[in-house]
Amino acid sequence: MTARLLGGEAALEGGTQRDGSMRFAVQGNATADGLRRATELGAVARLAQAASGQATYRFQLAVGKEGRTALSVSSSLQGLALDLPAPAHKEADSTLPLRLLIAPTEPGTDEIRLEVGLAAAPLLQAQLQRDVSGATSRVLRAALAVQDKLPPLPAAGVLLQANVGPLDLDAWQQRLGGVAGGGSAGTPGSGSGGGSDASDDLGLMPSQIALRAQALKVG
Structure with a gap:
């Protein structure tokens, strides 16, 4: 069957399996406007601005x-073009492979793994462990890497490790401020482990930062 999803046409297939589980596959086309309107995607919808x-x-x-x-x-x-400062700026005709996996771990928790960029030299990597037992999800601990090796998960909090070229912090602050202020907050997740919401966004604020940059512009 086909449907409109994320601003474009999508083909859906799947259903209930013999063991009682359900499996679905969707292949489609997402537009920037469709992503902006999908406020249930939380930070993704805001970044789509x-x-x-x-x-x-x-x-x-x-x-x-x-x-x-x-x-x-x-x-x-x-x-898809991204009007973001370096190193995240992207022209529409270039490729930037994205791979995301959300999987349950222990009862009431799940793990998110994200990789953006070529496998040999990814732009962004992330590993998150979340508590999804309540009405909204909560980040327990996370490791993030920008153009660097993904560090081990910290005992608690969020660790960001980055190794970048010239970095304009003012440009990033202005862009992220506009993104945060220009969109609606995501709707609360269902607690099933597949959702994204405003509590996740707040939980991803780094508590530890290890930054290496060729040049840093501040002010």
Whole structure:
């Protein structure tokens, strides 16, 4: 079957399996405007304010008999431009592979793994562990890397490690301030492990930062 999803046409297939679980696969085309309107995506919808164009994507959703959810998303992002400061600026005709996996771990918790860029030299990597037992999800601990090796998860909090070229902090502050102020907050997650909400955004504020930059512009 086909449907309108994220601003474009999407083909859906799947259903209930013999063991009682459910599996679905969706392949479609997402537009920047469609992503901006999908406020349930939280930070993704707000970051889409800096995007233009469209890109194809594929995601797979598995729901176990006990209701635990696993989700994977992939896209080349070709066709989607990002008006962000370096190192995240992207022209529409370039590719920037995105791979996202959300999988349940212990009951009431899940893990998110994100990689953006070529596998040999990713632009961004992230590993998050969340508490999804309540009405909204909560980040327990996370490790983030920008153009650097992903560090081990800290005992608690959020660790950001970056190794970049020239970095304009003023430009990033202005852009992120506009993104944060220009969109609606995401709707609360369902607690199933597949959602994204404002509490996740707040939980991703780094508590530890290890930054190396060739040049740093401040003020």
